Amino acid sequence: MHVTGTAAEIKPINCNHYINGKYVESFSGETFLNINPATKEVLGTVQVGGKEEVDLAVKAARKALKGEWGSMPTKKRSQILRKIGDLILERLPELAALETLDTGKPLWLSKSVDIDRAANNFHFFADYMTAIGNESYQQDDIAIHYSVRKPVGVVGLINPWNLPLLLLTWKLAPALAAGNTVVMKPSEITPMTATVLAQICTDAGVPEGVVNLVHGMGETGAAITSHEDVDAIAFTGETVTGSTIMKAAAPTLKKLSFELGGKNPNVIFADADLKETIETTLKSSFINQGEVCLCGSRIYVERPIYDEFLERFASKAKEMKVGDPFDPDTKVGAMVSEEHYNKVVSYLDIAKEEGGNFLVGGNTLYEDKGYYIEPTIITGLGKNSRCVREEIFGPVVTVIPFDSEEEVLEQVNDTHYGLSASVWTSNVKRAVRFSAQIEAGMVWVNTWFLRDLRTPFGGMKHSGLGREGGAHSMDFYTELTNVTLKL
Ligand code: NDP
Numbered sequence: 418m419h420v421t422g423t424a425a426e427i428k429p430i431n432c433n434h435y436i437n438g439k440y441v442e443s444f445s446g447e448t449f450l451n452i453n454p455a456t457k458e459v460l461g462t463v464q465v466g467g468k469e470e471v472d473l474a475v476k477a478a479r480k481a482l483k484g485e486w487g488s489m490p491t492k493k494r495s496q497i498l499r500k501i502g503d504l505i506l507e508r509l510p511e512l513a514a515l516e517t518l519d520t521g522k523p524l525w526l527s528k529s530v531d532i533d534r535a536a537n538n539f540h541f542f543a544d545y546m547t548a549i550g551n552e553s554y555q556q557d558d559i560a561i562h563y564s565v566r567k568p569v570g571v572v573g574l575i576n577p578w579n580l581p582l583l584l585l586t587w588k589l590a591p592a593l594a595a596g597n598t599v600v601m602k603p604s605e606i607t608p609m610t611a612t613v614l615a616q617i618c619t620d621a622g623v624p625e626g627v628v629n630l631v632h633g634m635g636e637t638g639a640a641i642t643s644h645e646d647v648d649a650i651a652f653t654g655e656t657v658t659g660s661t662i663m664k665a666a667a668p669t670l671k672k673l674s675f676e677l678g679g680k681n682p683n684v685i686f687a688d689a690d691l692k693e694t695i696e697t698t699l700k701s702s703f704i705n706q707g708e709v710c711l712c713g714s715r716i717y718v719e720r721p722i723y724d725e726f727l728e729r730f731a732s733k734a735k736e737m738k739v740g741d742p743f744d745p746d747t748k749v750g751a752m753v754s755e756e757h758y759n760k761v762v763s764y765l766d767i768a769k770e771e772g773g774n775f776l777v778g779g780n781t782l783y784e785d786k787g788y789y790i791e792p793t794i795i796t797g798l799g800k801n802s803r804c805v806r807e808e809i810f811g812p813v814v815t816v817i818p819f820d821s822e823e824e825v826l827e828q829v830n831d832t833h834y835g836l837s838a839s840v841w842t843s844n845v846k847r848a849v850r851f852s853a854q855i856e857a858g859m860v861w862v863n864t865w866f867l868r869d870l871r872t873p874f875g876g877m878k879h880s881g882l883g884r885e886g887g888a889h890s891m892d893f894y895t896e897l898t899n900v901t902l903k904l
Contacts, residue, residue, distance in 0.1 A: 427514035429453075429460035432608040432632050434470055435615035437477035438625025444469050449634075451608060454521040454758075455742050455751040455787045463608045466631035471600065471640040474629035478571040478598035479646055481626030486598065495543045498594060500621035502539030505532060505586075508617070512610050516582060517742045519607040521751030521787065522705050524743050530705075531583045532610075538586040541870045542890070546594035549891055558904055564897045568596035569672055570648035572894065573641040575662070576611075577654045578604035578753050579708040579810075584676075585611055588651045589628070591890035597649075598627045600641055604654075605634045606754050638662075645669050651893070652676070653710075656808075656834075656879045674893045675882040676710065676875055678808045679836030681857070682829040683713030683865075684819075687721040689841035693863070695730050701839060701865040703737060703792045706749055707812040708757075711837045711859075711866060715805055716816045717825050723818040727776060727796065730816075734777045734792045749812055751787040758788035761811030764804055765793065768813075773798045778812070800828050808834070822851060830856045835878035839865050858884065 432451065433440040448462040464470075481487075486494075505512065512535075513527035522531075553563035574588045581603055592599050603611035611630055618628040631637055635658070642650050642665040649672035652662055656677040666673060683701060685694055701713040718726045742750035752758040758781075765779055778793030793813040798805050805815050819825040829838065837859040842848050852860040858876040861867060868874075871887035883893060 427511055427518075429515065429518050430609055430612060431461040432463040432612045434464050434466055434474070434632055435612065435628070435630040436470065436474045437629070438619055440616075441470075443467070449605070451519070451606075452754070453518050453787075454753055454755070455518075457787055460518055460609070463605065464632045466602075466633040466637045466640070468640045470631050470633075471637065471644060474600045474631050475571055475641075475644050475646050477626035478600055478629055481598045481624060482568070482570060484626070485624045486596065486627050489596075491547060494594070494596065495547050497622045498539045498543035498546070498590060501590075501618055501623070502536040502543065504617045504621055505536040505539065505582075505614075508613070509533070509536075512582065512613060515609040515613065516607075517750070519581065519609050520578065520753050521742055522708075523747045523750045525745055526705060526750075531580055535582040535586040538583070538590040538870070542590040542594040545871075545887060545891070549888065551897070560904055561902045562899060563902075564899050566595075566891075566895045566897055569894055569896055570597060571646060572597045572599050573644075573647045573650045574599050574601040575638045575641065575650065575652045575654065576601070576603050578607040579705065579710070581607040582610040582614065584653050585614065587885065588653075589614075591885070592651070592894050593623070593627070595891055595894035597894055598629075600629045600631060600647065602631055602633065602638050602641060605632070608632050639665055642666050642671070643669075647671060649673070649893070651885075659882070672893070673882055674885065676885065677836075677879060677881050678810075678834060679710050679712075679876060679880050680715060680806065680808050680832055680834045681711060681713045681837045681839070682715045682717060682855075683839045684825055684829060684841065684851070685716065685718045685722070685726060686840075686842040686844070686847065687719040688843045689722075690843065690863070691722065691726065691729065694841045695726070695733060697839075697865050698730060699733055699737070702794075702814045703734070703749055703812045706752055706790070707814075708753060708810055709866075712810075713837075713839050713865065714809060714814050716814055717819050717828065718816060719825075720818045720820050727794075727816060731777045731794055734794055737792050739782055739789055739791055749789075749792055751789050752811060753788075755788060757810070758790065761790055761809055761813065764807075764809045764811070764813060765790075768795050768798065768802075768804045771798055771802045771804065773802070773804065773815070776816075800831065806832065822847070826851065826854055830854075833879040834876070836876035836880035837861070
């Protein structure tokens, strides 16, 4: 494989913090290296923020709450949000290349999903914020009750590495729409697009101190979650980190929103349209190297079509080109980091130990260049296999046959996770009946990843706390005061 490693005209950047409208370095001068997972080359340096930098960022955010931002008319704030979305689209080629350099994902995916949807997050909330109203009740001739919506205050936004700009803007857009100020921390592994976004916000007219960014590792995130002057935390990441954050936030009773891990089932009944099912299941299994929280990594297929499904699914998976993320024909790029690659590889070993059969894949590729793993389909594993129960977060799926709706439902719900599920059937009554019984925040019928930003997004059980999207986001990022006016 030839790895071009970079789009010729886009240079990677060094990542400084962004505090009170300016790029700054850490007091300690400490930095770490940002590595391109597709080539193992150094992309640049990243500042390590600690308590001091977080404190400065929180102070700037607190001050900005009271200033121009706090009294800005809704219409103007909405125009600024729209402008941020426009500027993201103007800089799409640069942002997409930086995202691909950081994550190893195919460039076409960064362009069509990550950056395009990041802009859309701002455009959506620019409109949504001007359209919502508040509750009011007339209590006969005794009183009128109405609610007043206010920002929560200073919000910490802590993000993972799989969809860096998309997930950050999914939180930043509604937080700003509701009038909050923020301190953001991107994943240490993917810091570049967040660094550019901070400047874009200023260019769009966001006053200084409203959007702050502190880079670093988990300790930096911990400094945000335990800071006494941060009012709320919106976090996306691993379930175990969510639990740690909950403990850290407890002494100061912060408002929390968590989007956590998943082990999502994909249930295919014998009456499904198999062509469409297979096309979409390839995406839900392997897109973004399987590094999407919503990927369907447990595939259950009704026995009458099990063999045919496997044969057709496997032959398509074998055609997927793995390699250089900047090659337009690449379908599966590099895993995000050495650490994550090792984790996914360890599950390939576990599958072998557990007696799994690798129908497709199971190998690493181009080890001298970067962190590549073939799309992998495993059969022959039982419901208690670790590969069936634990979140692998790579291009690895298990396929298990089933004989009845009751049997598969029991397996679908036999997990701590509850993020999403897909159901494939042409029987509408079954689709409605079965979906309603799945213990997950989101169920797709005959599709996957189809989103409308007004709908509730989030997981139940160990997959999340609360919902985001439309009114749910606005509820999280605001506080309500009820006023009772006696008549
Ligand atoms: P992590 O939980 O490891 O990290 C997420 C962020 O939290 C990073 O910025 C990380 O910093 C930071 N962090 C780590 N420790 C702490 C701490 N003690 N206090 C505060 N912040 C901390 O998740 P990953 O980055 O590995 O992302 C993958 C996970 O995200 C998967 O489990 C996936 O399922 C989940 N996810 C869920 C989604 C959903 O919507 N439900 C969507 C996308 C992903 P750093 O890494 O820099 O140390």
